[in-house]
Each structure stands twice: as C-alpha cells, then as structure tokens.
Amino acid sequence: MYFPRGTANSLNALRRRRGPDACRSEFHKLRASRRAYAAGLVNDPNLSFATCFALLPELRGWQPEGELCPRVRTAVRLCEIIRTDKSADGNAVHPRYDEATRDALRWMFASGEEADGMDADFDRTVDISACVLLKIYHEEEILPGVVRLMFRRNRRGSCLHDLAWAFFQSAGPRALRSVAERLLSPSAKDAELARLLLHLPQAGNSRREKRAQYARYLDWLEENRPYLSPTDEGLCATSSPHACAVNLSAKYLNRKPRAGGPEDAPPLTESEKGCLACFSAAQPEERELLAHFSCKLHEKDPLRWSEWIRRPLEKQIRAARGGEADR
Secondary structure, three states: OOOOOOOOOHHHHHHHHHOHHHHHHHHHHHHHHOHHHHHHHHHOOOOOHHHHHHOHHHHOOOOOHHHOOHHHHHHHHHHHHHHOOOHHHOOOOOOOOOHHHHHHHHHHHHHHHHHOOOOHHHHHHHHHHHHHHHHOOOOHHHHHHHHHHHHHHHHHOOOOHHHHHHHHHOOOHHHHHHHHHHHHOOOHHHHHHHHHHHOOOOOOOOHHHHHHHHHHHHHHHHHHHHHEEEOOOOOOOOOOOOOEEEOHHHHHHOOOOOOOOHHHOOOOOHHHHHHHHHHHOOOHHHHHHHHHHHHHHHHHOHHHHHHHOOOOHHHHHHHHHHOHHHO
C-alpha cells in the first residue's frame, strides 16, 4: 500500500487523489496489518472530517473505543445519530450538548467545508453540524463559511435549504454584510441569491445598478444594525423570507440594546410608555416612517428630537413626512 510522503495526513491525500472508496479500502487493509499506525492516522489533528466520514464503516464499532481520540469518537456518534434520525416519527435521538460535542461539530463543519459535494449524506451531515452550532451553541464565527457554502451550492444547483435555515438562525450584521457583497458579483446566480436572502427587489445587472443597490443596502444596514434580530424564517417556510426584523418600537424610542441583551435593558419610563402608546396607534407604514425619522432626528439634534417625540401623533407624522430631520 502506498501513502504519499510529505503530506499533512496521508489518508487525506489518498482520499483526494483516489477518492473515498479507495481510501476506505486501503484503510481496511492497514487496520488489519498495522492497527496502531491506522489509529494514529485517524487520531491525527490534521485529519479532515471528509476523510473521517469516508472511513465511517471502518470506525463504527471500533474496539477498544479508547484507541480513538475523543474528537473522532464523538464525530462517529454524531454521524450515527444523523444517519439514523427518526425525527419524522417523533423518536429522534439527540446528542449531549456538551463541550466535546461542540468541539467535534466545529471540526466537522470547518474541515468538512472543503469537500462539499463529495456525497449527499456527507453534505447533509455538514449542514446539520452548522445548524446545531448556530442554534444551540450560537457559534456565529462559522457564518462566513455558511455563506460561502450557500453560494457555492447555488452555483452548481445543489440543495441549500438547511444551510439557509442555519443562516437565518443567526443572521446578524456581519453575516448580512457578507451576503450583501455578493450583490456585486459578476455571477447572475450570486446576485439573485443575495437579493433573495436579503429580501431585496430585482435590480439591473449593470455594474452601476449593482453598486447602487449595494450602497442602499449598506446604508439601511448601518441605520438599523442596533435594532435587528433574526426572524427564524427560511426557504422551507416561504419563498421570500426575511433574515432579520427591525424592532421599530426600539428604533422609535432610540433604545439601543445593551451588551447583556434585552433582559439587561432598563424598564420603560412613564414618558417612554406614553410615547410608545402613541406610536402603536399609527398605521404600519406610518410606524416605519416614524422610526426612521426618529432615528435620523435623534442623531442630528437630540433636543429637537426630545420635543418632537412628545407631540401628538398627527404632528409627528406631519413632521416626518415633511422631512424636518433634514433641515
């Protein structure tokens, strides 16, 4: 058996050069003849999850289990849970959401990304690892990778619904900006998916039109960044999902969230309660207008804003429609 020299992990090199089946076949022989060496290759920190996945038939039921490192043991268990998931029957088995699971999922997603498309079951496993990392562990650091995979899948016409769901779970300003950059892509598929994910209308494909839409979106994102929260929508639920919702009430009152989250926010004052009651009486399109105007006026002239927000609703709307904040 030949393993290429000078590579970070010879099993990775074999899988990439000759494919998953050849890698699994050679590993089966190696396990029978040089078991300790085979275990060492699997436990190598440089092992890719794609290679681990290709070797699953050899790694399931490995005894003694202690010969495999915790990361590989946990990944094998997680793959088995995903493979035998019976959630449709209400009998899904869930892993323990501890640090060992978290570390394994990080490895599964981070090192699995490079082999996307290797196998449908492999892709599903990588997608689910992203979903769990974002939904359970709030690992927003993986969002750039999720975005890359979504656009790569879209270009080749592969399934991206689970990845989109993962994206919509944690679509904060950083992730939205990353998607917005695809509006400038020369690929029509990239720009189309970006508009879908950002809930933007169709635009022309000229460089000028793309840049104009991109600039408008960045202005919107900068204005609304403090008041955004994920909607938990996705492509499975609607053909035109919203990644984030703007908390118009908070924007109207200029109550930016604190570091500790909503639960750390001070209670509303009596004055704020009165202002919010006035705001709630407005029509939906008027509330959006008032929130935008309030944000701009507060930024430009806090004293005028303090006077404006205490006016009767009709006078607030009149001032907002007249664009007093721009004068």
